[in-house]
Amino acid sequence: MIGGDDDLLGTLELIVLLSVICLGTDAYGMPIRDEIHRRIGRNISFGAVYVTLQRLESKGLAESRMGEPTAERGGRAKKFFRVTKAGLQAVRRSQDAIEAMSIGLGEAGGAT
Amino acid sequence: MxxxxxxxxxxxxxxxxxxxxxxxxxxxxxxxxxxxxxxxxxxxxxxxxxxxxxxxxxxxxxxxxxxxCAPWATVFGSYVLVGGVQCASTVAFSYVWPPAAQTTSPLNLLGQFPAVALVAYVAGAFDRAAPFFLGALMLFAALLLITFSREEISTEYRLAFLTVGPLAALIGGTLHRTVGRKP
Structure with a gap:
């Protein structure tokens, strides 16, 4: 049994959380978007990244802090994100669910 | 810019x-x-x-x-209740206010305003967002009926149909948020 009905992450939520984990302390909007593009080739907008991160924050799976404003950003600060303990557990649950559901796909002709 | x-x-x-x-x-x-x-x-x-x-x-x-995240059960439940209220008020109007008893009369819709607002107020007690979704649903239904109806509909009725129900739901919801707020 993998958990309740609503504790699995959506695809975009999982991708963004994994990206934040990969980036460590340098996880803010632009690197998060670049990391997603580099790894899976999807050019998602900053708007989608921030809405997803805000949703993850409201679920307690991520947290944020504002950095210092910099000149190259037009005097605007970066918003850094990190994954919480609950966020790491949610990623693990979603990965377990995907792995469990993927067993036998090759035999069923699902693999290419 | x-x-x-x-x-x-x-x-x-x-x-x-x-x-x-x-x-x-x-x-x-x-x-x-x-x-x-x-x-x-x-x-x-x-x-x-x-x-x-x-x-x-x-x-x-x-x-x-x-x-x-919309509370669809409450929204559809209150929408059905609004339908019931409309039938009951039309019957009641036929006794006390005959000009408003015509279903294609704007007066009929105006007369239902307080009842729809009351339904929205009650829906707000179940879920704070429900009255606003109810208003949106009523607006959507009015637009559909006006667009696809083959009957002659007066401009006054169109205007009343598009505004009275959604506005009543909005007022009911807002009233619940302000009056119904606990100190």
Whole structure:
């Protein structure tokens, strides 16, 4: 049994959380978007990244802090994100669910 | 620039002041990074495109969230109740206020205003967002009926049909939020 009905992450939520984990302390909007593009080739907008991160924050799976404003950003600060303990557990649950559901796909002709 | 200002305000509303500031900074940083390959006008165009694209994505995702978390059982339940109220009030009007008993009379809709507001107020007790979804549903239903109805409908009735129900739901919901708030 993998958990309740609503504790699995959506695809975009999982991708963004994994990206934040990969980036460590340098996880803010632009690197998060670049990391997603580099790894899976999807050019998602900053708007989608921030809405997803805000949703993850409201679920307690991520947290944020504002950095210092910099000149190259037009005097605007970066918003850094990190994954919480609950966020790491949610990623693990979603990965377990995907792995469990993927067993036998090759035999069923699902693999290419 | 007015459009860009408008987009910035919309972003602040959608992802908060901090989020919007950081997002605009990210877009600016990316534009600066690409400044070698893009010229001045190209840079500005790329900045604007990215901001508008972000607004569109954020709006779409927020709309999906809104629809997913809507209290549909309460909304449809209260919509059915509104239908019942409309039938009952039409029958009642035929005794006490005959001109309003005609179902195609704007007076009929106006007479139902307090009852619809009351239903919305009660729906608000079950879920604070329900009256507003009820209003949106009533507006949607009115638009559908007006668009596809083959009957002759007077302009007054069209106007009343489009405004009275949704407005009553909105007022009922707002009343619940203000009057029904616990001290």
């Amino acid at each position: 007015a459009l860009l200002d408008w987009a910035t305000h919309l972003l602040s509303w959608l992802i908060g002041e901090d989020g919007a500031t950081a997002l605009l900074g990210d877009v600016r940083e990316e534009s600066m990074r690409r400044s070698n390959s893009l010229g001045g006008p190209g840079l500005l165009r790329s900045y604007h495109c990215e901001v508008y694209r972000s607004v569109a994505s954020a709006l779409r995702l927020r709309a999906v969230e809104c629809v997913r």
